[in-house]
Amino acid sequence: MDSKREQNLVIKGGTLLDALSGEQSRADIRIRDGKIAELGSNLPDDGDFVYDASDRLISMGWMDMHVHFREPGHEHKETINTGCKAAAFGGFTAVACMPNTDPPVHTRDVVEFIVKRGRETPVDVYPIACVSRDRAGKSLAEMADLKAGGAVAFSDDGSPVYDGGLMRHALEYASMLERPVINHMEELSLNVGGQMHEGAVSTRLGLAGIPGLAEEVMIARDILIAEFTGGPVHVAHISTARAVELVRNGKARGIPVTAEVCAHHFSLTDSEIERHAFDTHLKMHPPLRPASDVEAMKEGLKDGTIDAICTDHAPHASFEKEVEFIAAPFGILGLETAWGLIGRELIRPRVLSVVNAVAKITVAPRKILHIPLPELTPGNAANLTIFDAETTWIFEERHIHSKSRNTPFVGAEMVGKAHAIYNRGYLVQNLV
Ligand SMILES: [Zn+2]
Structure with missing residues (x-):
């Protein structure tokens, strides 16, 4: 990967894809001082980099x-800097990072620390702050102050906001602050030591199961609380067919609920754990689900029930993952493989068009988080991704830019490649 500061350049011969209108057009882009200066055909280079x-x-x-960059506190897994390298390789110019760090992002100084660290990279890093103090689920964090420091949403991710009364108050503030509460949907009492999806495969393997019910009960509760308070709730990493149905019904009733799905939840099923003999790189939360749920993710993306595609990029060091299945932490990398999986699972089989797929990773997340859209319009800061949706390639260990290595996709086929990003005056090119 090659990253260089390049304030002035001309990008020639590309096809511009407008994720808002769905329109495509051939145009060169002139960037001056990091801003889009001009769009047109056959623009002269004027001596600038082409x-x-x-x-x-x-x-x-x-x-x-939805990413976990582990800084502050667990820098042996990932730092904001290494996480941003993984993001840039994957074609992402922006990430929102979850607050389950150490200390957690529950005070304004930690929010500001993350914003400051993010500014040292070519990627826009938006902190998500805690809903509760210490992420302990007992009392609300100073949500207004956290927003003032730069937080774009609130979440106790890693854990649910379990207390219904606390969720009610959080959504009341969220409504006033116009920022969503992103809940890790899990009714804890329905998941006692679960290791993988509860079903036929977990029974055969003799592993304790996590029923889809644990996710669905919490989503049902939160949709009702969102209806009652008018506060926006966002379903983190949706993974079951029934969950998609709940969100679909909630939206139809005009309730402010949105949802995201991780790339692995529309790419892999729980049977992989049996096929790959307890590979801990297949252990994540929510767990991989059966084929019927995977199909429901695709349906939900297609009909708009699921707004956004995310990764839940969750780095863990090799020594943490190279243990027995039941002792391993939950979570896998995601940034480097997201687009290749979107191409393989959604675009090639015509579940989504290229432009609809791109909208799920551009327009949708920014609308949910109230972040202005970096449209390709003269005058705007240049913030763009250069990619294709066809290149077939094999994901290899050398493509990992994260500090950790915990991905089940080494050796897997990818369809579509991110070739470069331009953001904050930096051109980052993928040369592999
Ligand atoms: Zn979570």
Whole structure:
């Protein structure tokens, strides 16, 4: 990967894809002082650096609204800097990072620390702050102050906001602050030591199961609380068919509920754990589900019930994952493989068009988080991703830019490649 500061350049020969209108057009882009200066055909280079984007698509920069960058506190897994490298390789110019760090993002100084660290990279880093003090689920954090410091949403991710009364108050504030509460949907009493999805495969393997019910009960509760308070609730990492149905019904009734799905939840089923003999790189929360749920993710994406695609990029060091299945932590990397899986599972089989897929990682997350859209319009800061949706390639260990290695996709086929991002005056090119 090559990252350099390049304030002035011309991107030639690409096809611009407008994720808002769905329109595509051929145009060169002139960037001056990091801003889009001009769009047109056959723009002269005027001695500036030329990026050849022939046969490539260009859209506003991609955003992953759910990553874990582990800083502060667990820098041996990932730092904001290494996480942003993984993001850039994956084609993302923006991420929103979850607050289950150490200390958690429950005070304004931690929010500001993350904003400051993010500014040292080519990627826009948006902190999500805790709903509760210490992420303990007992009393509300100072949500207004956290927003003032730069928080774009609130979540206790890793854990649910379990107390219904606390969720009610959080959504009342969320409504006033116009920022969503993103809940890790899990009714804890319905998941006692579960290791994988509860079903036929967990029974055969003799592993304690996590029933889809644990997720669905919490989503049902939160949709009712969102209806009662008018506060926006966002369903983190949705994974079951019944959960999609609940969100679909909630939306139909005009309740402010939105949802995201992780790329692995529309790419893999729980049977992989049997096939790959307890590979801990297949252990995540929510767990991989059966094929019927995977199909429901695709249906939900297609009909708009599921707004956004995210990764839940969750780095863990090798020594943490190289243990027995039941002792391993939950979570896998996601940023480097997201687009290749979107291409393989959604675009190639015509579940989504390229533009609809791109909208799920550009327009949707930013709308949910009230972040202005970096449209490809003269005058705007240049924030864009250069990619294709066809290149077939094999994901290899050398493509990992995260500090950790915990991905089940080494050796897997990917369809579609992110070739470069431009953001904050930096051109980052993937040369592998
Ligand atoms: Zn979670």
